[in-house]
Every structure is written in structure tokens, then in C-alpha cells.
Amino acid sequence: MSKRKRFSPVEDATAHILSGKDKPCLEERFINSHKGRGVFASMSIDKGCFILEYRGELLSQEESQTRQNRYNETENTFLFEFDWNGRQWCIDASKEDGSLGRLVNDNNKTPNCKVKKISVEGKPHLCLFSVKAIASGEELTYNYGDSDWPWRTQLNQAVPHNEENIPSEDSTHFPDKINCPKPAEQIGSYLSEPRPSNSGQSTDHNSDHSSTASDMMENHSQVNQAVPHNEENIPSEEGTHLSDKINCPKPAEQIGSYLSEPRPSNSGQSTDHNSDHSSTASDMMENHSQVNQAVPHNEENIPSEEGTHLSDKINCPKPAEQVDIFGLSPALDLLIRRNRH
Numbered sequence: 001m002s003k004r005k006r007f008s009p010v011e012d013a014t015a016h017i018l019s020g021k022d023k024p025c026l027e028e029r030f031i032n033s034h035k036g037r038g039v040f041a042s043m044s045i046d047k048g049c050f051i052l053e054y055r056g057e058l059l060s061q062e063e064s065q066t067r068q069n070r071y072n073e074t075e076n077t078f079l080f081e082f083d084w085n086g087r088q089w090c091i092d093a094s095k096e097d098g099s100l101g102r103l104v105n106d107n108n109k110t111p112n113c114k115v116k117k118i119s120v121e122g123k124p125h126l127c128l129f130s131v132k133a134i135a136s137g138e139e140l141t142y143n144y145g146d147s148d149w150p151w152r153t154q155l156n157q158a159v160p161h162n163e164e165n166i167p168s169e170d171s172t173h174f175p176d177k178i179n180c181p182k183p184a185e186q187i188g189s190y191l192s193e194p195r196p197s198n199s200g201q202s203t204d205h206n207s208d209h210s211s212t213a214s215d216m217m218e219n220h221s222q223v224n225q226a227v228p229h230n231e232e233n234i235p236s237e238e239g240t241h242l243s244d245k246i247n248c249p250k251p252a253e254q255i256g257s258y259l260s261e262p263r264p265s266n267s268g269q270s271t272d273h274n275s276d277h278s279s280t281a282s283d284m285m286e287n288h289s290q291v292n293q294a295v296p297h298n299e300e301n302i303p304s305e306e307g308t309h310l311s312d313k314i315n316c317p318k319p320a321e322q323v324d325i326f327g328l329s330p331a332l333d334l335l336i337r338r339n340r341h
């Protein structure tokens, strides 16, 4: 019997970072004039999954400061500052580029996602991971931090009478439960396409979404059968490091080798995943210090919360064996090789 290899949430994040695409199980919706747009799950998502990248332009602290002075209040909310490798950085997502990460709204009480830093090609990327199970039709949120964001006060939460805070479309046609990692076929097509630049390039999310849930269920039911993690062995612990101690599936070989590439100078830890395919997500997180908790929007820490205890049912990664069925491992390998040069 062949050995199963599956994508971990970090590998899933890395693949999406490289592809520059959002998952088809997410959609943008207009909520109301107060909140503007938001990002919603168009299928249920398990706890612990990679959700999306907060894509934008990576800026130094100096450039971030310059832009803060130049930008208006709204534009400034798209500047996401964080510490990485002992310095402050910023992702500027103020450009409308069609990406969904920039549209995820703030929730400091009951967020269902959390930001982590993932290093790819020596650069930090801000990625959201689910910290609880997310139902189809639910809005994705994370905590922007402890600033006095104006919308957090009661007064600002009033919605004009004639507006309804109801999602613009019926989501009942989506299947009840789909494990978020996308079908291998879609991953394959993403990975084989050139990666769009962060600025000014539009990705047509709507067209992506037109073939999401039902197609996935019909055409790729096999891919949606996530192999359960060793649920009993998932310790419940404080969740500042999202994937710590999760018995996530083994890294796919090619991605594993990618992740083990040299990292910025201060990382200094061994990253040889190829030598140990039995390593868990915990190992990956421990050995790859690039995966850190991001500091959202000028804040020190994302508060610890109930949902950060990873446990119950994390079906995030999919069996690499299924990926191989679609011939994607070579595609991924090719992409990784290309990115090395």
C-alpha cells in the first residue's frame, strides 16, 4: 500500500502564496454601508485550515510611515504592520487588486481566524488560519488588534434602517461540509499559472466561485474526503502558535523540500523535512521559525481565545496521494524549482 502524504496547513498556505490565488471556497460580499464588504465562507471550513493570504506590497517601516502620512483614514486601515526578523514591516493592501485578504473585517471578540507569518522565498507573508470551525455562509474575521478602531464603539455600529445585514446570495446550494483545501486539480492549475504581481492585477473571484462547491463535490468527491488527523493525540493548549502539537499529516515531499530552503540569517534552525516525513505540524512549526504569530495592525499580540485551542476536527490537509493522482506533485516540484532561480 502506498504511503500517504498530505498537505499541512502551512504547506497549503505556501502553495497559495506561490500561486497568488485565493481559495474558491471563499467569496466577497457587500454587507452594508457601515461595514462595507466582507469575506464569507461558501462552504464549511474546519478548524486549523489555511484560509487566505493578506496580500499586498511588502514595505519597510520607513516606507510604511511615509505612506501613513500620505494616506487617508480608509487607506491607512489597509496598512498591516508586523514584526519579523527583528524589524518592523508592513503589508500595504490599499490597492484594489481583487484579492480577498484585504477585505476581511475586524472582530476583536469572537474572530474565527488568526494571522500567522509564513516565510516564502525569504519574505514574510501574512496568512489567516481558522481558529474554529466555520460554517458555510459565515463571515471570516480576525482581530485587528487593540487600537481604538472607530467601528468598535457602539455608536458606530448602527446600520441604516433600510439596509439589511444579510448576505447577498443564497448559500444553501453549497454542500454542508467540504474540507477547505481545494481539489487537487484546481491547485494544479493555480500552480501551473504565473503568479500575479501584488499590485494592480485583478483576479476574477466571481468566475472562480461559479464552479466551487457543487463542482467540487461532483467531480472531486475523492479529494474532499480528508483523512482525519489523529484526533485523540491533539493536545489542547494555548494557541498562540496555531499548528503547534497538531498531528498534521506528513508534508508532501516537494513542498517539504521547499520549506527546508535556507531562510533569513537569524532563523538558524534545522529545516530538513525531507529527512523525516513523519514530522508533525508541530515539528514544522518548531523547526520553521518563519511561522510566527503576526502582529496585526500595530498590535502586540492577538489575544488568546477559546478557538485557538486546536483540537476537535481539523481536516485541513488533503492526502498527497490524491494530489498525485492528478499529477500535481510534479507540477508543484516544477514551480518550486522555477522559484529557486
Ligand SMILES: C[S@@+](CC[C@H](N)C(=O)[O-])C[C@H]1O[C@@H](n2cnc3c(N)ncnc32)[C@H](O)[C@@H]1O
Residues within 6 Å of the ligand: 034, 035, 036, 037, 038, 074, 077, 078, 102, 103, 104, 105, 106, 107, 151, 152
Ligand atoms: C481592511 S478593510 C476591510 C474591508 C472593508 N470592509 C471594505 O469593504 O473595503 C478595513 C475597513 O473595513 C471596515 N471594517 C472592518 N471591520 C469592521 C467592523 N467590525 N465593523 C465595521 N466596519 C469594519 C472599516 O471601514 C475599515 O476601515
